[in-house]
Amino acid sequence: MAEMSPEDWAFWDTWMRAQRLVLRELDRGLQRDCGISKAEFSVLVTLRRPMRVGELADALGWEKSRVSHLLTRMEKRGLVARTEDGAGGRRTGIELTTEGRRLAGSATRAHGANIRRTVLDALTGEQAAAIRSWSEELVDRIDPA
Amino acid sequence: MAEMSPEDWAFWDTWMRAQRLVLRELDRGLQRDCGISKAEFSVLVTLRRPMRVGELADALGWEKSRVSHLLTRMEKRGLVARTEDGAGGRRTGIELTTEGRRLAGSATRAHGANIRRTVLDALTGEQAAAIRSWSEELVDRIDPA
DNA sequence: CCCCAAGAGTTGATACGTCAACTCTAGCCT
DNA sequence: AGGCTAGAGTTGACGTATCAACTCTTGGGG
Numbered sequence: 195m196a197e198m199s200p201e202d203w204a205f206w207d208t209w210m211r212a213q214r215l216v217l218r219e220l221d222r223g224l225q226r227d228c229g230i231s232k233a234e235f236s237v238l239v240t241l242r243r244p245m246r247v248g249e250l251a252d253a254l255g256w257e258k259s260r261v262s263h264l265l266t267r268m269e270k271r272g273l274v275a276r277t278e279d280g281a282g283g284r285r286t287g288i289e290l291t292t293e294g295r296r297l298a299g300s301a302t303r304a305h306g307a308n309i310r311r312t313v314l315d316a317l318t319g320e321q322a323a324a325i326r327s328w329s330e331e332l333v334d335r336i337d338p339a
Numbered sequence: 340m341a342e343m344s345p346e347d348w349a350f351w352d353t354w355m356r357a358q359r360l361v362l363r364e365l366d367r368g369l370q371r372d373c374g375i376s377k378a379e380f381s382v383l384v385t386l387r388r389p390m391r392v393g394e395l396a397d398a399l400g401w402e403k404s405r406v407s408h409l410l411t412r413m414e415k416r417g418l419v420a421r422t423e424d425g426a427g428g429r430r431t432g433i434e435l436t437t438e439g440r441r442l443a444g445s446a447t448r449a450h451g452a453n454i455r456r457t458v459l460d461a462l463t464g465e466q467a468a469a470i471r472s473w474s475e476e477l478v479d480r481i482d483p484a
Numbered sequence: 485c486c487c488c489a490a491g492a493g494t495t496g497a498t499a500c501g502t503c504a505a506c507t508c509t510a511g512c513c514t
Numbered sequence: 515a516g517g518c519t520a521g522a523g524t525t526g527a528c529g530t531a532t533c534a535a536c537t538c539t540t541g542g543g544g
Contacts, residue, residue, distance in 0.1 A: 198451035212474035306343035324469035329357035336360040
């Protein structure tokens, strides 16, 4: 395991900086255009049908407790509703409200446009291929599940 | 401004997922090996000499208030100290404590090793070049300053 | 039938980032 | 000199992420 060279650090710093800028830019866009955070956006687009909390957490790759906290906040704003699961009246489920479904649609369009403008338009085909293959490798390596 | 195609979304989702995994992995490593967060690490390596808060904030590209909050927490743990600037007894400055300097060194080694193992070892030369040029383009585009 | 162990979900404590409002001081203007 | 303004720094409120501890229900053993 070799040491990090100055070039390695420069590469790393630049990448981290670009990442931070992109995330901040997109967060602000989503907040400005739709009034939601990126995390809330993820919930809106993932929750296409009624689900249990654990199922949603798995789909998002988040911890249950994070999902629970976020759902509490979103419920207060009328974007999601906690319901009963139906099957025997067992446990709680969650689903989008009408307002949540409406927001999911408009936010997808707005966020997509922001992504395209901020990130994808700056990307050549070669760069896209390199980044895709690297991303896939990283995901496999860190979280093979 | 074209719409996002399903391939665009797939590319985006994979990249975001890889990013999240990498950041989480490195954060945990730093916490486990050195007991500090990534933000604290950045302060430790940036604060090589006594500085003013605004100078540090500029060097890091962060908001002053974020720096101030973080310094408050780090001061409590004895990693940094708020001092007077000297020149005429004007304003407050900040500097690393002995403990902070020690941690800066060991954390740089530990964190560097984690970065190399987690990220750089998964990278070919071509991918590195593509990602570097893309990162630079993004930084120019979003934050030309 | 009663108890208890496991799984699902929630809650609380703590840490962090952001925004806006606030304090303090130095330099300037008259 | 008196007062105003600009810049530096801090603080508080709020939303958010993580971890651990907690509650509730269900299903199994005795």
